[in-house]
Amino acid sequence: MGGSFTVNHFLYLLQGVGWTVVLSALAFALGGVAGFGVMLLRTARSALLRRISFLYVQLIQGTPLLILLFVVYFGLGVVGIELPPLLAAGVSLMVYCSAFLGEIWRGCVESVPRTQWEASEGLALTRWQTLVDVILPQAARIATPPTVGFLVQVLKSTSLASVVGFVELTRAAQVVNNSLFTPFLVFGIAGVLYFALCYPLSRWSRSLERKLNVGRRQAA
Amino acid sequence: MSAVVKLHDIHKSFGAIEVLKGVSFEIDRGEVVAIIGRSGSGKSTALRCINRLETIQSGTLEVCGHRLDQPTLDLRALRQDVGMVFQSYNLFPHLTVEQNITLAPRRVKRLPNSQARALAQESLERVGLAEKIDCYPEQLSGGQQQRVAIARSLAMQPKVMLFDEVTSALDPQLTGEVLRVMETLAQGGMTMAVVTHEMTFARRVADRVIFMHQGRVWETGPGEMLENPQTPELQAFLSNGL
Numbered sequence: 001m002g003g004s005f006t007v008n009h010f011l012y013l014l015q016g017v018g019w020t021v022v023l024s025a026l027a028f029a030l031g032g033v034a035g036f037g038v039m040l041l042r043t044a045r046s047a048l049l050r051r052i053s054f055l056y057v058q059l060i061q062g063t064p065l066l067i068l069l070f071v072v073y074f075g076l077g078v079v080g081i082e083l084p085p086l087l088a089a090g091v092s093l094m095v096y097c098s099a100f101l102g103e104i105w106r107g108c109v110e111s112v113p114r115t116q117w118e119a120s121e122g123l124a125l126t127r128w129q130t131l132v133d134v135i136l137p138q139a140a141r142i143a144t145p146p147t148v149g150f151l152v153q154v155l156k157s158t159s160l161a162s163v164v165g166f167v168e169l170t171r172a173a174q175v176v177n178n179s180l181f182t183p184f185l186v187f188g189i190a191g192v193l194y195f196a197l198c199y200p201l202s203r204w205s206r207s208l209e210r211k212l213n214v215g216r217r218q219a220a
Numbered sequence: 221m222s223a224v225v226k227l228h229d230i231h232k233s234f235g236a237i238e239v240l241k242g243v244s245f246e247i248d249r250g251e252v253v254a255i256i257g258r259s260g261s262g263k264s265t266a267l268r269c270i271n272r273l274e275t276i277q278s279g280t281l282e283v284c285g286h287r288l289d290q291p292t293l294d295l296r297a298l299r300q301d302v303g304m305v306f307q308s309y310n311l312f313p314h315l316t317v318e319q320n321i322t323l324a325p326r327r328v329k330r331l332p333n334s335q336a337r338a339l340a341q342e343s344l345e346r347v348g349l350a351e352k353i354d355c356y357p358e359q360l361s362g363g364q365q366q367r368v369a370i371a372r373s374l375a376m377q378p379k380v381m382l383f384d385e386v387t388s389a390l391d392p393q394l395t396g397e398v399l400r401v402m403e404t405l406a407q408g409g410m411t412m413a414v415v416t417h418e419m420t421f422a423r424r425v426a427d428r429v430i431f432m433h434q435g436r437v438w439e440t441g442p443g444e445m446l447e448n449p450q451t452p453e454l455q456a457f458l459s460n461g462l
């Protein structure tokens with residue numbers, strides 16, 4: 001019992017940082033792909049597809065991430081699908097990200113003026129060609145700052161994965177604290193490590209936003 | 221002379237509001253038709269029906285042999301035959317002038333990249349802007365942007381060109397340079413439908429003028445009809461506008 005915080009403890013926390021990054025990257029990559037699909041459905045021509053995807057987004061956005069985690073990890077376990085904690089957390093976060101990213105990106109796509117669609121369609125481009133060559137490049141500029149901002153949220157949300165036994169940074173800190181009982185020190189360090197991950201991203205997001213605003217002013 | 225654009229008894233509503241109340245007119249090959257009329261009279265809507273940016277409720281509509289009132293319509297084939305230029309230019313701001321012009325030919329007509337620049341050059345020469353090929357739209361004046369938009373349309377080799385108040389957003393001196401380009405096109409035999417507030421242009425360049433009023437073709441005739449309006453509505457329109 002007790003003892004003092006050693007280099008080994010710190011290395012254990014750093015390992016947790018590694019897994020936090022891995023989980024975030026997984027969530028973001030999978031969620032990005034799924035979110036792109038959600039964005040396509042949300043802007044589809046078919047009212048039915050728009051409606052279904054709207055319900056999906058409302059459902060996911062209205063559900064706490066923790067509940068999603070429980071559903072995927074424990075719920076699938078009951079029906080005989082045992083996912084390892086990393087995968088369970090990854091899938092839950094993917095679903096979570098897909099709804100939010102899909103909605104962020106839908107807003108960006110819709111903020112490109114309708115007249116760009118009309119000009120493209122008037123030139124005989126297909127809907128898909130218009131999206132890829134005309135709309136998305138313009139939407140991407142607008143989308144980058146909020147997308148990076150959301151990445152920060154996801155990074156912090158991965159701490160919830162500790163409840164299904166995945167040893168990322170928060171779980172690693174719990175483990176260390178359980179043997180040392182120095183919560184201020186251990187969780188303080190964990191907090192600083194989260195900050196060290198998030199701060200550069202926040203800075204990047206804000207500088208992207210500034211650049212975008214400058215670009216706007218010059219274009220006007 | 222055969223008509224390349226034929227509208228017959230076109231009705232078009234937005235919700236409960238009927239905007240086109242039985243519009244009929246034809247445009248012959250090589251003919252330049254100016255469409256004039258008060259704001260809200262349905263000029264843009266009529267034009268946008270011709271390349272299917274708007275769908276019609278009833279009537280028959282044939283453009284370059286494409287039946288727009290039939291479900292078998294090949295939309296992309298229609299749009300390759302019909303070019304449209306808008307009041308707000310609608311250039312693609314993230315692409316250079318060259319890319320703006322060659323995007324559709326490359327994607328739709330599979331133009332090889334090696335020939336793209338030559339096509340852009342050739343199209344720009346027709347609007348007198350060859351030196352701007354590598355600029356971005358924001359680096360150009362309004363008049364230059366509009367001429368690029370015309371070049372972009374021309375690069376698809378359309379059989380009919382639609383112009384919707386293409387000079388309305390421009391200063392008077394920039395208006396002139398765009399109108400000159402259009403006049404050259406007209407002299408070159410292009411079939412054109414031009415919605416415009418430029419009465420001098422309508423009188424001088426158009427073979428025929430269509431005056432629209434409250435969703436109907438109210439009066440139509442050669443350019444001289446503007447000197448000698450038959451209906452009180454056209455009379456009122458001309459005396460207010462000039």
Ligand SMILES: Nc1ncnc2c1ncn2[C@@H]1O[C@H](COP(=O)(O)OP(=O)(O)OP(=O)(O)O)[C@@H](O)[C@H]1O
Nearest residue numbers: 234235239257258259260261262263264265266385
């Ligand atoms: N997408 C739309 N939805 C609803 N109403 C519309 C739409 N587009 C046009 N209208 C209405 O249809 C009528 C005719 O519009 P249109 O744009 O064809 O007129 P216009 O003759 O081109 O006028 P202007 O000279 O102002 O351009 C107007 O009353 C307008 O408000």
Ligand SMILES: [Mg+2]
Nearest residue numbers: 263264265385
């Ligand atoms: Mg109009």
